[in-house]
Amino acid sequence: MLPAVPTEFTPIASLAGGVLIGLSAVMVMALFGRIAGIVGITTGAVTAPDRGWRIAFVAGLLTAPVLWILATGTAPQQSVGTNLLAMGAAGLLVGVGTALGSGCTSGHGVCGLARLSPRSLVAVVTFMGFAALTVFVLRYGGL
Structure with missing residues (x-):
């Protein structure tokens, strides 16, 4: 059994993250007419004919933590x-x-x-x- 650990209250970071997720979902729908579901995007990055934007989306997911480390000097807390x-x-x-x-x-x-x-x-x-x-x-x- 794991001890109950309180979760840190981060309203600004949470709001910013939610806005970015919403913005990316709107952009994918507006630009490509597709749903921003990660499973569909990653699967399509291998199999779909329109894989270019999907590969870019996945690359962005993988690049974000690296950019965070470069900007702050510390790894995201896990x-x-x-x-x-x-x-x-x-x-x-x-x-x-x-x-x-x-x-x-x-x-x-x-x-x-x-x-x-x-x-x-x-x-x-x-x-x-x-x-x-x-x-x-x-x-x-x-x-």
């Missing part, structure tokens, strides 16, 4: 565990979930809800519910 087996299992479950749900948190949660998609609402309620349950089980040892 709270990810170091248990490789648990991270591998979590990654597998996320991959299966995105395949079953036909999308990910960015596709359904940001873009789908903004388009008032009922399917995205069901997906978001499902993965947020399971996320809350997972945190509860991991922090407090179960029901």
Whole structure:
């Protein structure tokens, strides 16, 4: 069981991050007529005929932490565990979930809800519910 660690309150950074995510979703829709879902973008970077913008999008995701380090002199703060087996299992479950749900948190949660998609609402309620349950089980040892 993990100890409950309070999360730092960062309203300015959180607002800025939300604005940037929203702006990128609007730009992808306006420029390419596509949903800014990370799973679809990364898959399409390998398989889609319009892979140029997708590769640029993924490169931006990978470049952002490097730019942060260059700008601040410190790495972004991480709270990810170091248990490789648990991270591998979590990654597998996320991959299966995105395949079953036909999308990910960015596709359904940001873009789908903004388009008032009922399917995205069901997906978001499902993965947020399971996320809350997972945190509860991991922090407090179960029901």
